[in-house]
Amino acid sequence: MKALRSFLCAAPLLAALATQAQDADSSPSNPGPQALTGTLAQVRASGSIALAYRDSSVPFSYLDARGQPIGYSIELCKSLVRAVEAAVQRPLQIRWVPVTPATRMQAIISGQADLECGSTTSNLERQKSVAFSPTIFVAGTRLLVRKGEGLRDWRDLAHKKVAVTAGTTNEQVMRRLSQRLRIPMVIVVAPDHAQAFALVESGGADAFATDDVLLHGLVAQTPGAARRLAVVGELLSYEPYAIMFRRGDPQLAKLVTDSLRLLARDGEIDRQYRRWFLQKLPGSQQRLNLPMSAQLEAIVQSLAAAQVE
Incomplete structure (x- = not known):
């Protein structure tokens, strides 16, 4: 019954995408499969599309108990795959590609x-190398610390060990903060969020600096962590999340943008937000309880109001 409800909710959107793809066959400005270029031509020829995922970016992209990628970003990407299938007029097999913050951009650039x-x-800076979808979430850098140790914000980090994840904007934020404000903190670089989180839990670091929503997700997924750890401090950066793809691919760029506009207009982005940020996480009794921010609400409303050509 749950699967049927999900299909019925998605049906109007899929119909719109299919109609758009059919219209493309007869429109010189929207070529059909015979005139596809770039990624769309490649996936039509191969019958598969490669999606990069993360294993510990809760609730955006992480692994469930069976080792399958799940999350808010994963669901939006699956909707994009359905739009690509409509555009290339054939079913596509998803190939899952694991990436880390340090390898994700190269995975896109190289075609992996x-x-x-x-x-x-x-x-x-990143837009010089890759392309991005419209914004799908807005976050900011904050600190994860152990409770009862007197760390409240960045002002308390002098001579403390601060974990960051390699290849993230948060690492850059903390290095700039240390240099400009002359705070002698020790930056400890971990290869992924899970290992940076573990450093704080084990006492190997005094704080973990990354996007606030990811910190809340890691705490929610770790039994007993809410009793031991806290997310503290003011926002140290503005982080607009988006789906990444290759530069110089106008057909894919248009499909991604138009599809997210339709997802916003259909209400699917709002439904997926409620599922991953307000309801219990799959396989867990925990929920993030993070209402949509005013910034993201405005972005989604703008997407919904935009014209899809």
Whole structure:
């Protein structure tokens, strides 16, 4: 019954995407499968599409108890895959490609993955190398600390060990903070979020600096962590998340943007947000209880109001 309800909710959107793809066959500005280029041509020829995922970016992209990628970004990417299938007029097999913050951009640039479905910030520096979808979430850098040790914000980090994840904007934020404000903190670089989190739990680091929503997700997924750990401090950065894909691919860029506009208009983005941020996480009794921010609400409303050509 749950699967049937999900299908019925998605049916209007899939119909719109299919109609759009059919219209593309007869429109010179929207070529059909015979005139596809870039990623769309490649996936049509191969019958598969490669999605990059993360294993510990709760609730965006992580592994369930069976080792399968799940999460908010994963579900939005699956909707994009359905739009690609409509555009290329054939079913596609999903190939899952594991990435870390340090390897995710190269996976897209090299063609190892076609879409990156994680918790990646879109910024001007990265846009020189890769392309991004419209914003799907807004986060900011905060600190995870052990309760009862007197750490409340960045001002308390002098001579403390601060864990960061390699290849993240949060690492850059903390290094700039240390240099500009002359705070002699020790930056400890971990290869992924799970290991940085473990450093704080074990006492190997005094704090873990990353996006606040990821910290809340890690705490929610770890039994007993809410009693031991706290997310503290003011926001130290603005992190607009987006889905990453290759630059110089106008057909894919248009499909991604138009599809997210339709997902916003259909209410699917809002439904997926409620599922992953307000309801119990799959396989867990925990929930994040993070209402949609005013910034993200405005972005989704803008997407819904935008014209899809």
